Structures are given as structure tokens and as C-alpha cells.
Amino acid sequence: MGSESGRQLSSAVLATPAETPVSAGARRHISWAWIGLVPFFAFVTVFLLWPTLAVFWKAAHDNAGNFTLSTYGKIATSPQFRQSFWNSTLLSFSSAVIGGVIGLLLTYAIVSIRRPKWLRSAVMSFSAVAANMGGVALVFLFVASIGVTGLLTTFLLGHGIHLYDKQFIYSGSYHVLTVIYLYFQIPLMVIVMLPAIDGLKPAWREAAANLGSSGMQYWRRVGLPVLWPAFLGGIVLLFANSFAAYATAYVLTGGQSNLASIQIGFFLQGNTIADSQQIGYAIAAWMIIVVLIAILLYQWLRSRTTRWLQ
Amino acid sequence: MAPQSHDQVAAVTSVNSIATGATADSMARQHPQPKSNLGRKRPQFGLWSVVVVCALYFLFPLWAIAKFTLDLPLEGWTFKAYTKAVQEPELHTTLWLSLRITGGTVALSLALMIWTVLWTTLKVKRMQPVVEFISILPYMVPPIAFVVGIAGVFRPAFPSFIANPYSLIFFYTVLAMPFTYRSLDAGLRAIDVKTLTEASRGLGAGWMTTIMRVVVPNLRSALLGATFLTVAVVLGEYTIASLLLINTFPIFLATYNSKEIFAGPALGLMSMLAVAVLFALLGLFTRKRGGANATAAIA
Numbered sequence: 195m196g197s198e199s200g201r202q203l204s205s206a207v208l209a210t211p212a213e214t215p216v217s218a219g220a221r222r223h224i225s226w227a228w229i230g231l232v233p234f235f236a237f238v239t240v241f242l243l244w245p246t247l248a249v250f251w252k253a254a255h256d257n258a259g260n261f262t263l264s265t266y267g268k269i270a271t272s273p274q275f276r277q278s279f280w281n282s283t284l285l286s287f288s289s290a291v292i293g294g295v296i297g298l299l300l301t302y303a304i305v306s307i308r309r310p311k312w313l314r315s316a317v318m319s320f321s322a323v324a325a326n327m328g329g330v331a332l333v334f335l336f337v338a339s340i341g342v343t344g345l346l347t348t349f350l351l352g353h354g355i356h357l358y359d360k361q362f363i364y365s366g367s368y369h370v371l372t373v374i375y376l377y378f379q380i381p382l383m384v385i386v387m388l389p390a391i392d393g394l395k396p397a398w399r400e401a402a403a404n405l406g407s408s409g410m411q412y413w414r415r416v417g418l419p420v421l422w423p424a425f426l427g428g429i430v431l432l433f434a435n436s437f438a439a440y441a442t443a444y445v446l447t448g449g450q451s452n453l454a455s456i457q458i459g460f461f462l463q464g465n466t467i468a469d470s471q472q473i474g475y476a477i478a479a480w481m482i483i484v485v486l487i488a489i490l491l492y493q494w495l496r497s498r499t500t501r502w503l504q
Numbered sequence: 505m506a507p508q509s510h511d512q513v514a515a516v517t518s519v520n521s522i523a524t525g526a527t528a529d530s531m532a533r534q535h536p537q538p539k540s541n542l543g544r545k546r547p548q549f550g551l552w553s554v555v556v557v558c559a560l561y562f563l564f565p566l567w568a569i570a571k572f573t574l575d576l577p578l579e580g581w582t583f584k585a586y587t588k589a590v591q592e593p594e595l596h597t598t599l600w601l602s603l604r605i606t607g608g609t610v611a612l613s614l615a616l617m618i619w620t621v622l623w624t625t626l627k628v629k630r631m632q633p634v635v636e637f638i639s640i641l642p643y644m645v646p647p648i649a650f651v652v653g654i655a656g657v658f659r660p661a662f663p664s665f666i667a668n669p670y671s672l673i674f675f676y677t678v679l680a681m682p683f684t685y686r687s688l689d690a691g692l693r694a695i696d697v698k699t700l701t702e703a704s705r706g707l708g709a710g711w712m713t714t715i716m717r718v719v720v721p722n723l724r725s726a727l728l729g730a731t732f733l734t735v736a737v738v739l740g741e742y743t744i745a746s747l748l749l750i751n752t753f754p755i756f757l758a759t760y761n762s763k764e765i766f767a768g769p770a771l772g773l774m775s776m777l778a779v780a781v782l783f784a785l786l787g788l789f790t791r792k793r794g795g796a797n798a799t800a801a802i803a
Contacts, residue, residue, distance in 0.1 A: 230623035231631060237616060238638050242678045245653030246645050252656050300558050303551040313555070315787075320562065323783045326733075327776065329742045330758045334772035335565035338572040345568035377565070380558065438646030441742035445758050455648045462652055462747050475656065478649035489644045 249482065253475035265476040275457065275477065282437055282454040285368050289375040290432035296376070297383020297432075298391075298425060304384075305391050318388070321381035329441035336374050336446075371443055371451070379432050386431060390424035390499055427495030434488035437481070454481055566773075573770040585766035586774070594756055595771070601669055602753035606738045608673035609680060610731050616677065617684045617730070622719060625692055626701060639685035642678050647743040650675070655747065669750045676738045683733040691726020725789060732786040736779055 256262050269275045304314045339346050350356075394417060402412040440455040449456055454477055461474025573585045589595065617639075624635045642650070654675060658666040665671050697719060704714040720727065742754040757775060761768030 227627040228631070230627055231620060231635070233616060234620040234635065234638075237674075237677075238641075241674045242638075242642060242645075242681075245650060245657045247653075248657045249649060249653040296554075296558065299554045303554040307548070307551050307555065317555075319783060319787055322787075323776075323780045324562065326736050326740065327779070329740050330754050330761070331740070331772050331776045331779075333758075334761065334769045335569050335776075338569035338769055339565040343572075345571060346564070377562070380562075434644075438648070440646070440648040441746075441754075444746075445742070445761075455646065458648050458652055459747060462655055474652055478646075478652040481646050481649045482644070485646050485649075486644045489640075 246482065249475050249478045253472055253479045256472065265472040266479065268473065269476045269480055274452075275454075275473075278452045278454045278457045278477075279480065281368060281452055285371055285375070285453065286433045286436035288368075289372045289379050289436045290429050292372065293376045293379030293432050294383050294425065294429040297380045297428065298387055298421075300380065301384045301387040301391050305388070317384065321384045323381075325378050325381040325385055327378055330445050332374060332377055332442050333445045335377070336370075340370070340373075368451070371446070374442060374446070375436050375439065379436060382435060383428050383432060386428040387421075387424060390421055394420060423495045424499040427492045427499060430488050430495065431492045434485045434492070437488070438485050569769050569773050573766055573773060576766060585764075585770040589760075589764070589767040589771040589774070592760065592767070592771075595753075595760070598751055598753045598756035601751070602739060605670065605672050605676065605752065606735055608670060609676040609738050610734050612673055613677040613680050613684045613734055614727065614730065617681065617688055618715070618720070618723075618727075621685065621688045621692060622697070622715065625697055636685065636689070640682040643682045647679065647741070648747075650678075651744045651747045654744070666748060669752070672745060672748070672750060672752070675744055676734075676741060679741065679744075680730075680734040680737050683737065684730040687726050687730040687733065688723065691723045691729075694726075695722045697722075728786060728789050732782055736782060739775070739779065 253265050254261060254263060256265070269279075300317070304317045307313055336344075338344055341347065398416050399412055402416055407415065438455070440459065443451050443453055443456055444459060447456075449459060458474055458477050458481070461471060461477070574583070575581050576584060620635060624632050655666070658671075700718055700722065701714050704718045705711075709718070740754060741752070742758065745752040745755055746758075753775075757768075757772060760771060
């Protein structure tokens with residue numbers, strides 16, 4: 195965050211007289227200054243841009259090498275792939291909204307509760323770890339909890355509730371995946387929302403109270419309008435985060451769930467007919483488009499947030 | 505948004521904040537009283553119930569996996585699952601491979617990004633938005649889509665490169681780039697690198713000396729943040745390694761889990777604890793030097 199203030203700081207620095215001779219020198223060499231960025235751009239071009247753009251390129255060509263957009267269209271029209279994108283969207287949406295709301299409440303709670311001082315730092319440290327814990331390790335936690343022989347499963351069984359009997363839970367279920375994804379979604383939301391909620395100045399609340407507004411009015415007229423862009427931005431980030439997730443779903447279901455990310459894995463591993471390689475590229479291309487839009491939206495919303503939270 | 509009501513409230517409060525002379529951040533932390541003056545008891549209960557419910561959700565699985573791996577059927581409480589996992593020979597080879605890849609990734613990404621961020625800040629300031637955008641671009645490409653591109657490009661062009669486990673170093677450097685960039689950028693913004701380097705250059709130091717003896721020591725917490733996040737990313741990365749068929753530690757963890765019902769999760773818990781220790785160390789180091797670089801880099 196704080197990028198605005200950083201820029202102000204450096205512009206203040208630029209104004210100092212000691213600066214002048216160096217920038218004059220820099221101006222003389224300006225046409226060569228980009229040379230220093232060659233390693234970065236070379237690296238990024240070979241290892242990031244080339245593979246990424248190749249996804250779009252290869253998806254737009256058929257086996258004979260002719261340009262065609264029909265593969266992109268095929269993903270959008272075939273019921274199978276539409277279903278997998280729909281499942282991914284649904285899973286991402288529900289885990290983003292639930293995780294976002296709970297994350298917001300939790301952040302507000304740890305900022306407001308002040309009595310045990312360690313609570314806030316404990317939650318923050320835990321969040322930093324858990325937000326990064328997608329993947330294999332996460333599956334273990336939930337298999338041990340709500341798997342067939344999981345602790346909660348056996349505990350409930352002892353009280354006459356059969357988690358697995360009535361198909362209430364099975365490992366391919368998107369409800370289960372949602373519950374599991376919350377384990378990294380809520381912490382990510384906490385990390386994203388903390389600066390915003392910290393930025394809610396207590397003085398605003400005092401002022402609102404002095405002007406005679408109730409707590410409800412404060413939230414409706416001040417608190418929520420200020421937090422809204424940050425909250426929406428957080429939700430969008432969570433959506434992208436979940437949409438891009440692969441490892442957790444793959445390890446948990448052994449590749450049995452029909453999510454967009456899992457479908458790509460199939461094509462890459464050659465579990466399908468060789469002809470349809472383009473399909474894998476096209477799914478990947480669509481995924482990049484979705485996540486790209488979501489992250490750009492997040493960046494835009496975040497820039498709106500920082501206006502109030504200097 | 506309701507801009508009008510904002511401006512009014514903000515105008516009233518700006519008097520307050522000017523009077524105290526505090527920034528929003530420090531005010532929120534150092535003046536706890538005002539917020540809780542209004543309706544103290546009732547909201548506190550609600551807030552605590554949120555914390556307790558979340559604590560249950562987050563801590564129960566940890567307790568479950570601990571009990572599951574420590575309290576074995578017919579054996580009772582024992583460390584057997586853990587000792588068995590630790591002695592697994594394949595663990596040593598895969599973990600060692602992952603650690604070497606991690607070391608390579610940290611070295612490459614720090615060398616590349618320190619140079620680039622410094623150069624951008626000092627020499628070509630107007631390129632900064634471009635460098636920033638490209639640096640966070642990997643965050644916008646899902647690893648599963650990225651690996652499709654990698655396989656599509658490098659498998660036909662450089663088959664032996666892609667079969668080599670160390671090729672992962674380059675792709676993991678890409679994955680770590682958003683974190684490394686954010687962390688270094690935040691660190692550089694905080695130290696006024698321009699004046700520092702000018703002072704150092706003015707005293708007759710060369711560029712290498714300036715970087716190694718002036719810039720790097722001042723960026724210690726940012727570098728630590730970048731390093732630790734890179735380590736966490738690499739040690740947990742499953743998608744790319746799995747689809748390139750490279751047997752790193754996370755891949756072994758997943759297959760071992762399907763073979764060993766108790767030792768598998770035991771190993772998983774140990775790896776989680778290792779990452780937690782890593783982040784605890786990071787928090788310890790960065791707090792001393794006053795910077796929330798680690799979490800800032802994620803968000």
C-alpha cells in the first residue's frame with residue numbers, strides 16, 4: 195500500500211539541490227539508461243511472456259497450423275467445458291463471498307478487540323501462513339477432520355450423525371471444496387482488509403456521534419462507503435485466487451472434479467485424444483482472461499480505496 | 505459511495521487529526537479509547553463470537569491432524585508415524601532437490617530483482633509503471649495455465665531443458681516475482697535510496713560497493729521478506745512440478761500420503777510447521793526493523 199505517500203516522499207527528495215547535477219548527467223545518458231533493464235526484460239520475455247502468449251497463440255491455431263478462433267468458441271459452447279467453467283465460477287464465487295464476509299468480520303473483530311494484545315498479531319501471523327497454504331498440506335488437514343475416518347466424522351458418528359451415509363459429504367463435492375478453500379480465503383481477506391479497517395479513523399466515529407448519528411447511521415453513511423471498494427476488491431482478489439487454484443482440488447479428488455483448472459491438467463497429461471491439445475490451450479487462455487480481469491479490477495478498486503485511507 | 509456525507513465528516517475530523525498530528529495508521533493503533541466508548545459491552549460479545557468461531561474453524565483441523573497422526577489405533581499415543589516419515593529415503597532425495605531449487609530461485613530472483621528495482625528507481629524512473637506491471641503479471645496467470653504454456657513452448661524447443669529439475673528455478677523465479685518486487689519496492693521507498701547512493705558515490709565508492717555495502721544492508725528486512733516468501737512459494741509449489749513430472753517435495757508429499765495413512769499426514773503437518781516457523785522468524789526479523797513488508801507483499 196502506501197505507494198502514494200512514497201511517491202510524494204521521493205518527489206520531495208527530487209526537489210533538493212543536491213539532486214540537480216546527477217539528473218543532468220542522467221539526462222545526457224538517457225538513451226542508454228534502459229540498458230540496465232535488459233536482463234529483466236529478457237528474462238521476463240523468455241520465461242513469462244513467451245509461454246503465456248503461446249497459450250493464446252496455440253489456442254488460436256488448429257493442428258494444421260491454420261489460424262482459427264473456433265477452439266475458443268468450442269469452450270464457450272460445449273456443455274462439458276461450459277459446465278467446468280460454471281463449476282469453477284460457482285466455487286470461486288461462493289468461497290470468495292463467504293470468505294470475504296467472514297474475513298471482514300474477523301478483521302474488524304481483531305482491530306476492535308484490544309484486551310489481549312497478542313490476539314491481533316497472532317491472527318495476522320496465522321493469516322500470513324494460512325493464506326499461502328493452498329495445495330497439498332491443506333488437504334491433509336481436512337482429510338483428518340472430515341474425511342471418512344476424520345476426527346469430526348467419527349465424533350459425529352458417535353452421536354448418530356452419518357456424514358457419509360446420506361451423501362451429505364463426499365470428497366468431490368463443491369460444498370466441501372468451498373469449506374476447504376475458506377482456509378486460505380479468509381486469511382487472505384484479513385491481510386487485504388487490515389489496512390482499510392485500520393484506516394477507519396476513530397475520530398470519524400466520534401464526529402458522527404457528536405453530530406447525533408447512531409452506530410447504524412455511522413456504518414451506513416461513513417464506515418461502509420469507505421470500506422466498500424476495499425471489500426469489493428478483496429472479494430475479487432479472492433475470486434481470482436480460488437479460480438486459479440489447482441493443487442488442492444486435484445489432490446483431494448484425484449482429478450475427479452470437473453473444474454476448469456482440473457480439465458487443463460487432463461489435456462496436458464495427455465489423458466485425452468492427441469487431436470484436442472488445442473482445447474487445453476483454449477481452456478488455459480480463458481482462465482487467464484478471467485483471472486486477469488479479476489486482478490485488474492482488484493487493482494482498480496484498491497486505488498479507489500487508498501484515497502480515503504492515507 | 506456517498507461523497508457528500510464523507511466530506512462533511514472528514515472536514516470535522518481533519519481538525520482532530522491535525523490537532524493530534526498523527527497519521528491514520530498510528531492513530532488507529534495508539535488511541536484505543538474513542539471507538540470503544542460507544543456501546544462497549546454488546547459489540548464486544550459479537551466480536552468475540554466471530555473470533556471464537558474462526559478459531560474453531562482454523563484450529564480444529566490442526567488438532568485433528570495432530571491427533572490422527574499421534575494417537576494411532578491399537579498403539580495409543582506415539583511418535584511412530586513421525587519417525588517413520590522422517591526415515592523415508594525418498595523424502596531425503598526429494599526434499600534435498602526442493603531445497604536446491606529453492607536456493608537457486610532465491611539467488612536468481614534476488615539478483616535479478618534487486619538490480620532491476622534499483623536501476624528503475626535510480627536511472628529510469630519513468631519505466632517504473634511498466635516494470636511494476638510486468639512484475640505482478642505472474643499473479644494474473646494461474647500456475648496451471650502457465651504450465652500449459654511452458655510445456656507447449658519448451659517441450660518442443662528445448663526438451664532436455666524442461667526435463668531437467670533445475671529448469672524449475674526459472675519458472676519459480678517468475679512465480680516469486682510479484683512478492684519479490686513488492687517487498688523490494690516497499691523497502692526502497694522507505695529508505696530514500698537516491699540520497700544514500702549519491703552520498704556513497706560522492707564519497708568515491710563504485711556501484712558494486714554501493715549496492716553491497718550501502719543499499720543491501722539498508723534493505724535487510726525487505727530482502728528477508730522477499731527471501732522467506734520465495735522459500736514458502738517454492739517449497740509449497742505443486743502444480744508446475746506435478747505437470748512437468750519433476751519429483752519435488754510437494755509431489756512426494758502427495759504420493760506418500762496416498763501410500764501411508766498415518767506417516768503421510770504426519771509429514772504434511774511437519775511441513776506446515778516448518779513454514780509456520782519460517783514466517784514466525786520473518787515476523788521476528790522484520791518487526792525489529794519496523795516494517796510490515798511480508799504481509800504488504802502478499803496484498
